[in-house]
Amino acid sequence: MASQRGTAVPLHKLTPDAVVSAAIGVADRRGLTALTMRSLARELGVEAMSLYHHFAGKEALLDAMVDRVYGEIALPEAGQDWREGFRARSLSVRSVLRRHPWALPLLESRRAPGPATLAYHDANVACLRAAGFPPRLLAHAYAVIDAYVLGFVLQEATLPFDSGPEAAAMIAEEPFGPALTAFPHMAWFAREIVLEPGYTFEREFEPGLVLVLDALDALRARAEPTGGAE
Amino acid sequence: MASQRGTAVPLHKLTPDAVVSAAIGVADRRGLTALTMRSLARELGVEAMSLYHHFAGKEALLDAMVDRVYGEIALPEAGQDWREGFRARSLSVRSVLRRHPWALPLLESRRAPGPATLAYHDANVACLRAAGFPPRLLAHAYAVIDAYVLGFVLQEATLPFDSGPEAAAMIAEEPFGPALTAFPHMAWFAREIVLEPGYTFEREFEPGLVLVLDALDALRARAEPTGGAE
DNA sequence: ACCTGAACACCGTTCAAGT
């Protein structure tokens, strides 16, 4: 029956982990712009300035949030075929980033990567090395795969619709619909693709991923020291 | 010899175009967070509230800025091979977004696309249609190409280094360097790739783009109504 | 050691007022 106010629980028992969890919760539910030192403190039942006792500032808090997100990604397993390993890992990247869309622009931006971030990249490189990628081609493959995966997630995260029906509604309404009359190919695209039953953007993800992985595997096989045609 | 103050020029002669140009200039030079209605007004030698006479609010200003960025992209030409058209267009997308990195997260997010945005997408779809892509495969190809291009640019824009030497310096310094000892594959990656002379991230862009375009062209050729093996 | 409260230099936007 002691003091309790607001929706917050811990009240005077901050730990860095609890602060990070609450921060990710706020960002997930209300977006990164709604995550302010003041709103986060309110969530934790504490004053804004208390947070500075655990984190040097908002940047340090973001560092910790990003490392937690990396920690949620399923790593490619050891003995696996590299394509299967990266397929599963990439599906996990996408699902984690759909849970935490605010993290995408921060993922690659940290100058002080945390332990989960380093473990993540280490496991990726290990998987490609085990598959026999020579250094130069490994760097190429890693860059190309993540360009595809992160770019796809970026498009999904920023597209102003979340489903086929929402997309159909948007292109039918003002100001989109009337504008299309001046752009015949866009109008064709709307009619033949977006308005077709079953349209979604996300259905392109996995086939595109496999396309990229297969194309890179062909390069790998050609670079094999045992000769290209085994 | 009339009134002149600050670095600004037009003083009491705002036009929407001049406001957008100034806004893009501020965002290019000092980042999107430095673009505030107050800083923009200062740049234009005017009070913040004057801007609201030309734009409904900051969102409307961002709409106009994004449309200007789309207008800078070189469109695929009509009679061209589709792969060459998209290769040139994609190089243009990348160079425009390197000039205006703040635009990347905004590109796909507008609910009210401007005329340059619509013309851009129209030309892209036209190029793919002329190449014989059937609707379903066209949607796939467009999504996959832009995932790759935008994802690559996202990585470039957010990586905390801008060149090979900068990357080498970062992984040698605190806190990155010491942390690598616990991650042998990352250490190998640093040694064999990042510290090698001539390392840059950007060198992966064009070969990766061609890889993606070729893989999609193979799908297109297979879908050709005249039969797969011409 | 950990949390607080006032203060500083900022935001976007509303509103009433000037010309």
Added chain:
DNA sequence: ACCTGAACACCGTTCAAGT
């Protein structure tokens, strides 16, 4: 019609003060 100035409800962060 177009620009202004004060005001409102916010920011991140510094600093001195509490316990």
